Amino acid sequence: MIRKSHIPKLDDFMNGGIPEGNSILFCAYPGVDCEAFGYEMLNGRLEDGDVGFIFTNVADPDSIIYEFNKYGWDLQTKVNKGQAFFVDGNSNFIGAPPQGKYIIKEYSQIEEIILNAIKDVPEGIGIINNLSMLIDYLGYDNTLNIINKWNKYAKEEKTTLIYIFTEWDYEKELIDKIKDAVDGVIQLKAIEERVIIGQGFMVAKASWTKPSDNMVLFFVLQPGGVKVYIPKLLVTGPYNAGKTTFVKAISTKSVSVDRQAFEEFPTTIAMDIGHLNYNGFFADIFGTPGQERFDMILDILSKESVGAFILVDSTAPQTFARAKEMISKCRAEAIPKVVIANKQDIKGALSTEEIRTQMKLSENIPIIPATVKDKKGTEDALNALLGLIYGD
Known part of the structure; x- marks a missing residue:
């Protein structure tokens, strides 16, 4: 036995x-x-x-x-x-x-x-x-x-x-x-x-x-006891894809670091930091800004990442090229990654297969349908990425 x-x-x-x-x-x-x-x-x-x-x-x-x-x-x-x-x-x-x-x-x-x-x-x-x-x-x-x-x-x-x-x-x-x-x-x-x-x-x-x-x-x-420790999980994707909501949805605790940038860009930017404690895993999570002008932050946060969640807005195919660019910029091509097809509850949302075709993603990259604001699909995304990292 x-x-x-x-x-x-x-x-x-x-x-x-x-x-x-x-x-x-x-x-x-x-x-x-x-x-x-x-x-x-x-x-x-x-x-x-x-x-x-x-x-x-x-x-x-x-x-x-x-x-x-x-x-x-x-x-x-x-x-x-x-x-x-x-x-x-x-x-x-x-x-x-x-x-x-x-x-x-x-x-x-x-x-x-x-x-x-x-x-x-x-x-x-x-x-x-x-x-x-x-x-x-x-x-x-x-x-x-x-x-x-x-x-x-x-x-x-x-x-x-x-x-x-x-x-x-x-x-x-x-x-x-x-x-x-x-x-x-x-x-x-x-x-x-x-x-x-x-x-x-x-x-x-x-x-x-x-x-x-x-x-x-x-x-x-x-x-809690013994937990498998993942030093850094990255959450990235285009602007308004739902990254902050996703970080909060999967984190035991999280914080958004806001900074008002008055000088050149009158907008609010945020970096999301969370801690995950899930099914024996403990991880630090870093969410990046989506705008191109903050790609330097993306480059810094991506260093030493063990895995990545790439969020896309299923209703906004015009942002998919930017999502592909962010995958490249954060070096996610070389680490396990999961694409999260967010906003599946909205009329006109593309299916996961349509997104795979338009983004030209290989079959070995999971695409998880999700409505992040309701936490639908977030657990499936977690299980998919943890499985890729540890070969389940």
Whole structure:
């Protein structure tokens, strides 16, 4: 049976999810968020009705419950109902009152206690946070030996084991052995140029399938949890095509930056900025002015765009040439893009096929019929562009 990870896009890269009884290692570079991945998987499985536990040696149970609350998840209720429990490997070592179904008083107990915890959650999930601390307490060889025993027993119980591992300056041979000991490895990295510009994950190993080698940028929101992060989506098109309305329609929050230009052009211009939080995706959205005299702004905003929405007024075919010009000027020819045929509610609006013919657009560019002011077609446009970006 395949179990969902509940991490956006991850299941798509692993042929639908994780076979029950398999073990997964989230292997993170220092400084990269990693606990949220384990927490989100546990929360998702608990919401599915499964049982689970967290072994923690990095924080006390109250702190973890508080973290769950910040993500918008209610772990305390699940613990109170007996659906989830803690293996507390932290409190005794920092002088705090111990909590949990199992308490680690010394690390010679850890192997047997986790085996008992696995037995308590058949077909459920267990989170081991953090494997690095176990290595520090137990040493390399003992830790590897214990991991192998836990994984073997978890397969028998059909329990999913999730290891959180911060990849400090351990020997490469040790890291390779840890990765070999589990069924799947998710690598979490900092995306760097001169400075760190983001964080990403990719499936480095999945024994049950050939995983996608795509690197996905992610962002951890509180509340919200792990989201696929798209740095910039561009919204452009001719004047009066409906760009501002579209940005507001798809954004969790948005703002229009207005500036009165009295000197040469007595008109109001606007740049629209929005933030999207949709189906596990988080993105920044930039809408451009449509007039030709502001094409310099279009050139600036288009840099580093990951995808583009091109809005056209379905009732104004005389603007289609300008729309094609804007596609070229914002370099949208080289990135995934969706054309939105707005104002379909108005008499005389051209069909999507008529627009495709007049604009001479290839068949691989989706054209979505829409009435943006009523939000009709906006979700279809979002799904189409996100599918192009991530190959759905």
